[in-house]
Amino acid sequence: MAYFRVNQRCNGCLACVENCPADALSARDTQDHRTLLHNMARCARCGNCWRVCPQDAIEFQHLLHGDWDAVTTLDLLRCDVCNAPVYTAPFSETVSKKIQWQMKPLCPRHREALDGLARAAYIPGEHKKEEVSP
Ligand code: SF4
Numbered sequence: 552m553a554y555f556r557v558n559q560r561c562n563g564c565l566a567c568v569e570n571c572p573a574d575a576l577s578a579r580d581t582q583d584h585r586t587l588l589h590n591m592a593r594c595a596r597c598g599n600c601w602r603v604c605p606q607d608a609i610e611f612q613h614l615l616h617g618d619w620d621a622v623t624t625l626d627l628l629r630c631d632v633c634n635a636p637v638y639t640a641p642f643s644e645t646v647s648k649k650i651q652w653q654m655k656p657l658c659p660r661h662r663e664a665l666d667g668l669a670r671a672a673y674i675p676g677e678h679k680k681e682e683v684s685p
């Protein structure tokens with residue numbers, strides 16, 4: 552019997568993890584890497600991960616043993632400000648290529664803070680509002 556494998560096209564976007572109805576996929580972060588994990592005991596074999604994967608990276612070919620099997624490990628990028636894990640380097644490359652802009656690794660909190668600063672700098676009304684104090 553053959554089952555779950557992830558090929559080299561995986562960029563660690565985590566769409567499969569977010570869309571697995573059985574919590575059979577997970578990701579573990581270390582300082583520099585993100586590892587995708589698959590749990591054969593939980594897997595409902597529904598194929599949802601395969602359907603949502605934007606990279607065609609999931610292949611059902613090999614039987615895996617044990618509870619959690621590491622199926623791929625990728626370089627992890629962290630927030631430039633607070634060092635929180637953000638996304639993988641291959642995911643950043645994929646998106647940056649699509650939008651033709653090099654993405655800066657920022658966590659949602661610091662991306663929002665930076666957007667606020669940019670708005671204040673470029674929209675005179677917003678800047679003034681912050682300057683006026685009661
Ligand atoms: S590229 Fe596919 S296999 Fe890799 S994390 Fe994204 S959805 Fe999962």
Ligand code: SF4
Pocket residue numbers: 570571572573574575576589593594595596597598599600601
């Ligand atoms: S086949 Fe279904 S249950 Fe198994 S890992 Fe993929 S989405 Fe989860």
